[in-house]
Amino acid sequence: MIGGLFIYNHKGEVLISRVYRDDIGRNAVDAFRVNVIHARQQVRSPVTNIARTSFFHVKRSNIWLAAVTKQNVNAAMVFEFLYKMCDVMAAYFGKISEENIKNNFVLIYELLDEILDFGYPQNSETGALKTFITQQGIKSQHEDKRRAIPDHQPGDWANWLAAGGHQVSSERALPGCAGECEPPHVPTGGKQSIAIDDCTFHQCVRLSKFDSERSISFIPPDGEFELMRYRTTKDIILPFRVIPLVREVGRTKLEVKVVIKSNFKPSLLAQKIEVRIPTPLNTSGVQVICMKGKAKYKASENAIVWKIKRMAGMKESQISAEIELLPTNDKKKWARPPISMNFEVPFAPSGLKVRYLKVFEPKLNYSDHDVIKWVRYIGRSGIYETRC
């Protein structure tokens, strides 16, 4: 099992160190710093074995979280635990930063005592933890209080491109339950007319029931959560098509033209559209012309960023840019990273629909029609990329 857990800042200084097992010595803390954080090379593996001690690490902004063990632990579990630990910390004090960690170190130790016992992960649902944790989270003053949507980790929306990336987020409006009542019992479900390759569920879902009855029955935890995640590769309406055209004019000039076409009902509006066109490292200047929205060359990011606030369905828009290049001796060709895109559309591009939502609350005697229910469909891009 997990023998110890360390949190470091970007310099490799230890902010939190909690050792659960005797086989993890003090030198383990230093071993990780020297061999991984201070290593010159890029990280080649998230699991590192140093002198028969294994280190699992994840990074959040410039904070390193490392779990240490000398045994043959369940590696997938260790990483899931580290992510969960990040989620719990984020729920208590917002962004995982050096400042926030120092501000909340007592809380973190308390959490580590509660959710990891002798290296075995224990109940780590934020809602359930409230019963056990005495410390309050302290948020940094600089924290953006307006942030309404929780910060999604990369990978959360990510990796949906191949599948036609999008995600359905439904908001539930359920009657508040008083502290002592049993949480309501909510099954949703119905016939699915689209083909889903695979789906996974939050742990509150009764998996065996889904397996036999194909309806999702669950007891929701407090707060917002991701109930279901699915993958589909057939019959997806890609909301946008991206058509790139790159022409090299001599050795010092590139001409780029990108057309985006929206491919959904004209009455619907896509929002927060952002197209990112990578430019070579030796770019010296860029001229951009776009029909709609605003476009800017961002030298620090090596990209042209084109933003459009709204765009209706069945429309098309275009950007063209002239990129001046510095002559270089570098023989290696520019690797041409893909053009990426972000957007939000008010429908589920997979065609997935929630057929019904029923609420059972036997103790408080709610009947299903007492409950105000609504479902909103939003399709959000994950990794939406086009090779050029």
Added chain:
Amino acid sequence: MTDSKYFTTTKKGEIFELKAELNSDKKEKKKEAVKKVIASMTVGKDVSALFPDVVNCMQTDNLELKKLVYLYLMNYAKSQPDMAIMAVNTFVKDCEDPNPLIRALAVRTMGCIRVDKITEYLCEPLRKCLKDEDPYVRKTAAVCVAKLHDINAQLVEDQGFLDTLKDLISDSNPMVVANAVAALSEIAESHPSSNLLDLNPQSINKLLTALNECTEWGQIFILDCLANYTPKDDREAQSICERVTPRLSHANSAVVLSAVKVLMKFMEMLSKDLDYYGTLLKKLAPPLVTLLSAEPELQYVALRNINLIVQKRPEILKHEMKVFFVKYNDPIYVKLEKLDIMIRLASQANIAQVLAELKEYATEVDVDFVRKAVRAIGRCAIKVEQSAERCVSTLLDLIQTKVNYVVQEAIVVIKDIFRKYPNKYESVIATLCENLDSLDEPEARAAMIWIVGEYAERIDNADELLESFLEGFHDESTQVQLQLLTAIVKLFLKKPTETQELVQQVLSLATQDSDNPDLRDRGYIYWRLLSTDPVAAKEVVLAEKPLISEETDLIEPTLLDELICYIGTLASVYHKPPSAFVEGGRGVVHKSLPPRTASNESTESPETAPAGPPSGEQPDVIPAQGDLLGDLLNLDLGPPVSGPPLATSSVQMGAVDLLGGGLDSLIGGPNFVTPPAAAVPANLGAPMGSGLSDLFDLTSGVGTLSGSYVAPKAVGSISMDLQLTNKALQVMTDFAIQFNRNSFGLAPAAPLQVHAPLSPNQTVEISLPLNTVGSVMKMEPLNNLQVAVKNNIDVFYFSTLYPLHILFVEDGKMERQMFLATWKDIPNENEAQFQIRDCPLNAEAASSRLQSSNIFTVAKRNVEGQDMLYQSLKLTNGIWVLAELRIQPGNPNFMLSLKCRAPEVSPHVCQAYETILKN
């Protein structure tokens, strides 16, 4: 107000101030003070002086303060065991507190205080907490049993906690069940023989029920435990599988992987004709693909596991090629793993797509990734014949980019393509030759030289090309030297008239000017072949080469099966058995997949069902002989260039791991070029030491090291006595030792400990403990042991013969009945007769002397005045040898008949007899 201010108090007299604050009457102030203490503790300051003051704060109703104090206690109790006793009373009291949170907290913390004296006091509270009415307390107490077991296993057994823990498996609360399972699994691991987890259909049923109810982590504990169970027949296996499959839809990837482990394992028992078998196969693919949308670290774990699954059951993911395509922003470790799987899944059906992708990857930035992509193109050519032509032209395109490492990698793989499809693509040789000058990596140079040698008859200036390499012969790495030697000999055999001078030059370079025994040996072999029988030389050197295998880097099947049992764990990430990276007793038990059984069969012959591997293994403990010296040399030189892939040789555990710890990096270094100073063991003067003396040029160079092997050992443990003499002018440090694979798996049980640097002319004597858990390869002679000793100057190789009786084990006495049966059972052709001359002992004395060396007399008879001793002995690898020793009073010559299932050991056993009897 934030907590970060606690980190900033660094002024002097701080401890004093804290002391005052800790003893304050105000609760708030106390709390603040304890927080400051903990902050100091975190940044590494020693605040142990405050122990009594902090402990004084422990008696409080305030949960927050109590938790803080407990946190401090856990850290310092070990360094202040006497003080820790002061806290015991409060702990015991807290375990009776009306608040379940405090009861659980107390029992949890007490288990973390690893002080022997405290553990005695822990027993009573723990007993109560295990039966607490609150499940939260019970689940905490369950883990506490594991903690206590870690400190004092005997105490846990004596107090009967294990039984209580077993009872908790039937607890009504699934969290309690899960923690009890976790604790029991851990304890069982350190007692492999005990049947602690006593899994039977009833308890399995309980676990499966709890599985539906408990937290994600609990599900993992239970699934990992289930994976250790062996169902009694295929019906039971199927019913468990059916109840485990819904877990494949869990959002937690670890739950999914653990479920996959159970299914992969139990599937072994299902008949392939079963409908359910096919259904299950189909159900496995989607969740595995979904794992690839997890975060990158988990993707990495998933990919390492998928790599195993694809090797074990390729049919599961054969249609899923696309999801393994690399994304631009994938971290490098994900990219490399995906590429590996792409190569494994490549087939005629998807090859076009795959090639297009690989070509794209070959233009990326990361050098390792690009190299691997180029190599992958070559693998595709070899794997899918129809694609070979396209692959070759893609590789030629890549060579045109002139990017140095791409060119070199391409040449290496083209060599393999030539091996697979001889005489098909020589038209590209010209293009390859154009790039001759840009090759600076040994592997690429060696590959190019191989190509030139192989096609010497079609390359007009082959002799010039090879000659140009010869100029810098001494600066080349060994693999290039070896390749150059072979290539020139090939050239000579093909065009003898013009190249005689060249071949003489290379032979003298290899045999006279080189210190590398391997190179010298190869040189001598060629020389003698060429000078005695050129026709034979042609047959040997230009012989048809064995086909190269389509798959590379395949994991050896038994290891693969073991790793399948470890899906999701570190072993599956490292692709090594746990024994290779876990210290001590844990995880050393080898797991194996269950044998396939049908239900009706197993009821009729139950004894055949769980037949483990050991019983069947005995007759063939000694695998066929591999390439001599292969392992020792590969260690330093990297894989041989032209030899067949080593995939088939049994790689039980990386030989390097035997050395353990920090030495790994010492030995594994890929570029061990022999330094110019000659490395010569001056003599092998020990009684049993003979060796590869002809490999070492005894007449030249500075003698640097003499290793001698002193044989006879104390019975019971095997050790090797080494005498190291530094005959060089330089101080020697950083000694390490390694054995080549040998007949009985002898391996150093500890690293070679030469404590002080060895100055010139100094001699040290070292006794190196050995064990017999190393890799096994049959040697010729059987008791030959090849040893490599390394230090800061060089690697020294020598070989020695060890007396077989060091391997006789103490439980080598066979039952009389058994002896008779076995003697009859062993065929007569396995019997060997020997005479032991000039032995002055009588039967009595001989018997007792042999006994002290673990040769046991089973029975004694007197026939016609002769004493007949029937004796048995057992070798460390389980081979029994039966002996009949005939002694005639007055005659110093004994007759010895040996019978053994592995007759090759007999002469060595006889030798051992002789040594023991005459010593």
